[in-house]
Amino acid sequence: MFEHEPSSSALEQVGSKALIRRIRDFLKRHHPAQRVDAIGEEQSLLLAGLLDSTLMLDLVSYLENSLGITIGEDDLIPENFESISAIHRYLQSRGLADS
Amino acid sequence: MNTGLGTSAVALPWGAWYSETLLPLSLPNSWSVEVLPSSQHPGCSPRQIEDVLDAPLAFPALDQWCSGGDRVVIAVDDIARPTRAAPLLDVLLKRLAAHGLASSQVSIVIGGGTHSPPDAVRIEAKLGTRVCRECRVEVHDPHGNLADTGLPYGDRTLWLNRTFLEAPLKICLGSVLPHPFAGYGGGAKMLVPGLSDVPTTDRTHKFVLLGLRGGTNPHHNRFRTEIEQLVQPLGPILAVQCVPNIRRETCAVFAGDLVAAHRAACEFAAQTYATPIAAEYDGLILNAYPKDVDLLQSQGALVALKTLPRSPLREGGWRC
Numbered sequence: 001m002f003e004h005e006p007s008s009s010a011l012e013q014v015g016s017k018a019l020i021r022r023i024r025d026f027l028k029r030h031h032p033a034q035r036v037d038a039i040g041e042e043q044s045l046l047l048a049g050l051l052d053s054t055l056m057l058d059l060v061s062y063l064e065n066s067l068g069i070t071i072g073e074d075d076l077i078p079e080n081f082e083s084i085s086a087i088h089r090y091l092q093s094r095g096l097a098d099s
Numbered sequence: 100m101n102t103g104l105g106t107s108a109v110a111l112p113w114g115a116w117y118s119e120t121l122l123p124l125s126l127p128n129s130w131s132v133e134v135l136p137s138s139q140h141p142g143c144s145p146r147q148i149e150d151v152l153d154a155p156l157a158f159p160a161l162d163q164w165c166s167g168g169d170r171v172v173i174a175v176d177d178i179a180r181p182t183r184a185a186p187l188l189d190v191l192l193k194r195l196a197a198h199g200l201a202s203s204q205v206s207i208v209i210g211g212g213t214h215s216p217p218d219a220v221r222i223e224a225k226l227g228t229r230v231c232r233e234c235r236v237e238v239h240d241p242h243g244n245l246a247d248t249g250l251p252y253g254d255r256t257l258w259l260n261r262t263f264l265e266a267p268l269k270i271c272l273g274s275v276l277p278h279p280f281a282g283y284g285g286g287a288k289m290l291v292p293g294l295s296d297v298p299t300t301d302r303t304h305k306f307v308l309l310g311l312r313g314g315t316n317p318h319h320n321r322f323r324t325e326i327e328q329l330v331q332p333l334g335p336i337l338a339v340q341c342v343p344n345i346r347r348e349t350c351a352v353f354a355g356d357l358v359a360a361h362r363a364a365c366e367f368a369a370q371t372y373a374t375p376i377a378a379e380y381d382g383l384i385l386n387a388y389p390k391d392v393d394l395l396q397s398q399g400a401l402v403a404l405k406t407l408p409r410s411p412l413r414e415g416g417w418r419c
Contacts, residue, residue: 046305046308046309051309052308052309052310053307053308053309053310053311054310056309056310056311057310073321076309076311076312077253077306077311078253078302078305078306078309078311079253079254081309082305
């Protein structure tokens, strides 16, 4: 059963490395760690089979709960979620990750 | 040995464009089988199609619109869609000619996005002999003959078929059928991704793969409303939207503004394709016809399950 991380860091900036680690940790809860470790930050999570429509819902929910944000439908576009870097850039644009 | 198998009277429409036959199913004699057919509406007559073209919805009158240019490009869906375009095109060409646009001024672009291009036999089956003889016919190539619309789409701009984009008069002709992601096919979807380049098609399908947007109601399907807004600056596009019956005949046709004609067709399709299901079943056999030309399109057979208010299957039931 997936559990969200404590939201003590909600609305606070998260270090880039920590944020990327969180995204990878999330993926590791659903996929073998080796597969997640092997994917580059710019590689497509879709093409790698690490993200699909079902997991996307969980990912959005995870990010919203662990970071204390709301992700509006306008932001739910492939450019924001296709890779680890894309997710990171999106969260940076929301002021949630340092550069 | 009695296997319980018998020759059943059940036969399903099968093999759109290729064989157009009935597939007999051999089911156990002990089964109680019900066939829930799709639309039995009769096909439209040429006169009915003509009347629709002469009174376009939320669109200028045809004579007025035709005076706006000397070249027409008609985008037609490909054989992945069941549209029998030939009878529609016959009437459309007749009406265009009546307003001063001869067949020699008409080009046809078969828009199938990134689908495999149809061969000459399929093109003629789709468009009819007359159109192939009298009009210029092009199969959309998502890798070539493209032009930049300058319209932002994602992190780049939208590229569309150049022939279509540069035509002073643009028409989209195709079917409106339930679609697993876009709610219903047709309308602006004939442009995006139907006449788009590969990166645009790629982006539209990423929305599908990520489960973003989508939905059965075309009014609330953001994927659809976004592409409608996207192509709106291209100017007026005459949409000719048909709803096919179980024999792939056009049983209703709507013409007019790209959105208005599409919505009218959706409303008709929602009624004519609605299949009352009174009972619960132990098993369902879902027929993909008339979108059974390839495995990818056949997933459309599952749309019915997404749109039903409750499952028609008993607990533990099966479907295939």
